[in-house]
Amino acid sequence: MSNEVRSLGMISPKGTGKTSLVEAILFNAKIIKRLGRVEDGNTASDFDPEEIERRMTLFPAVNTFTAGKTRVHLLDTAGYPDFLPETRAVARAVDNAVMLINAADGVKSQAAKFWALFDDLQMSRSIFVNFMDKELANFGAVMDQLRKAFESALFVPITVPMIKDKKLVGVIDLVGGKAYACEADGSGKFTESDIPGDFEDLAGEFKEKLVEAVAEMDDALTEKYLESGELSEQEVTQGLLKGVAEARLTPVYAGSATLNVGVAQFMNRFLSLSAAPGQRPEITCKDKDGNEVVRKPDPAQPFSAFVFKTLVDQYAGKISLFRIVSGKLTPDSQLLDTTQDRKVKVQQLFTVFGKKQEPADQLVAGDIGAIVKVDEFQTGDTICEMANPVVLPPLKFPDPVLSLAIKPKERGDEDKLSLGLTRLVEEDPMLKVSREEQTQELMISGTGQIHLDCVVSRLKKRFAVDVEVSTPEVPYRETITKKVQVQV
Ligand SMILES: Nc1nc2c(ncn2[C@@H]2O[C@H](COP(=O)(O)OP(=O)(O)O)[C@@H](O)[C@H]2O)c(=O)[nH]1
Ligand SMILES: [Mg+2]
Incomplete structure (x- = not known):
């Protein structure tokens, strides 16, 4: 198959x-x-x-x-x-x-x-x-x-x-x-x-x-x-x-x-x-004790998959796009997100066509599909069957190279900005949000000018918040080592 x-x-x-x-x-x-x-x-x-x-x-x-x-x-x-x-x-x-x-x-x-x-x-x-x-x-x-x-x-x-x-x-x-x-x-x-x-x-x-x-x-x-x-x-x-x-x-x-x-x-x-x-070559991953195990693109193997992209749709909510590495998946499955170490119940499965999703009865090794409304899933997470947990090799996202200070044009739009950025971060693994320690400026960091331009423009289109961006007051260290909760 x-x-x-x-x-x-x-x-x-x-x-x-x-x-x-x-x-x-x-x-x-x-x-x-x-x-x-x-x-x-x-x-x-x-x-x-x-x-x-x-x-x-x-x-x-x-x-x-x-x-x-x-x-x-x-x-x-x-x-x-x-x-x-x-x-x-x-x-x-x-x-x-x-x-x-x-x-x-x-x-x-x-x-x-x-x-x-x-x-x-x-x-x-x-x-x-x-x-x-x-x-x-x-x-x-x-x-x-x-x-x-x-x-x-x-x-x-x-x-x-x-x-x-x-x-x-x-x-x-x-x-x-x-x-x-x-x-x-x-x-x-x-x-x-x-x-x-x-x-x-x-x-x-x-x-x-x-x-x-x-x-x-x-x-x-x-x-x-x-x-x-x-x-x-x-x-x-x-x-x-x-x-x-x-x-x-x-x-x-x-x-x-x-x-x-x-x-x-x-x-x-x-x-x-x-x-x-x-x-395709088999994939070497780690089991829960840290031992190396192999997953082959074979439907008869234990189920494993990874989320390679997350979208947040205004109506459908969170959409996690995944690739099945081994085994197969049917609706109503109890699964384990080994990256987050959380149990997840997946009720429905979908295949994707552009902005639409179609319900699927079964997906197998090699298939690409979507799971919706599972808040726990994040880009890069490994998903497995409960009985056979493994962690697949992680996706690599580089450190940002450009940081800009960001603030809303209108006073009072701080909450809207905060919500918008939180959503965009969920979808975009290359975007980081943080607060500069000395000046308390809110910062967005990404892979380049076009990337951050898109962030600004999406804040306006999707979250109706007009923002101003500027070069940070103090030169910003580009390596962000820890995640910062957005709170404006
Ligand atoms: N003449 C000609 N134009 C093309 C051809 N393929 C794409 N284009 C045009 O090249 C531009 C870039 O195409 P696009 O599909 O957006 O490229 P992408 O950035 O690789 O997705 C568009 O204006 C297309 O209409 C082609 O085979 N011949
Ligand atoms: Mg294109």
Whole structure:
């Protein structure tokens, strides 16, 4: 059952098209009826008023849907550096990362930060070379840049663009050896055919790179390739599956998210090639006596999960988004939050789609879901079955780098500010609130200017409190070692 779950996080720098690609995937899967645009503020993933106003993703969004027999957890993340710690938490919750590249810009130095994150978490990963509709886009050049930038990786083209008269007209699927002429109107419509004569050379060149890489995956494939100079479609698929599962090769796809070209072909291959939960490495954690124990992504193991994100919804209350590491979970379960050392009764379980939650009967290892209205849960907490308590490796959130003094513009709004900050701290593990000892100023600390700007703006939008922020009167020590209760 677990093998029918796939999770993927769009994880790359801001502006590479993550939110647009999520939108096109959901549209093609007929989960949403209309292809929203980031510019129009109507995408499935950027639904928070602050995100709509800024036209950028600020918080991770989960979109769970069914594609054929597979339950897909498609997560969008923020690419701006201020929000990287939270993106890292999402990376821990998914089995596959998809890194997007703006083909017109090429591989930028920022990409290295994300790549290092994937390496650190030993993630199975793919590349989507986006913006292929731009005149300056050059797929071959991006492939070369990738190889140069990340020397230890083996990049394998899976779909390549067809460009005619400087226009992106479709993609070629190298594994199946078919061409897909795509309509460039966002509809996602395409026609399958044999590879047209004028694209045969291009396809042949990239197919050779693909087969060469796949032949390295095991001795039998190497031998066959050396003997006959080719591999069958079945052998190629077999080698790709092995390479991706062992995170030894990185499939590369091409297309345009906003024109919805190459997206269906990407998703089609991705679903069959990407790592299933059962292929992820086991996780070493601690039992209640501090001994090391192992949890495998197997539904038959004892239940364990961790909360990777907390949201506070005006109506639904606290929403704890979690990833199941091992075992399974059904509604009405008595559980243990081992981080807080508290028993918790969980009545209902949900899957998440953007801002909506759908009740679920059962979730298994590899699934991503939500529990609502459990006040005890905090981001990073481990949740387990009562009989088998463990603590999973903690999520890391760095110390803040920027602190500002904060006060309400209107006298009398102190309580509103205090309440607002308390709520925002619950949702945002990168935000710290404290009081400066000498001056008694109330301080907010975070990862950067944009992060704290968002805090100020959300206080106004969600809690109707106008605040003034200023540089603290005395230089503030950025390391905050203890939590401070907000009391204004
Ligand atoms: N021309 C073109 N524009 C795109 C493409 N993908 C995204 N965009 C635009 O690039 C901007 C950033 O896209 P967005 O999805 O918000 O990127 P994110 O920050 O990675 O989520 C938006 O204005 C999109 O409309 C693409 O393939 N082609
Ligand atoms: Mg985005």
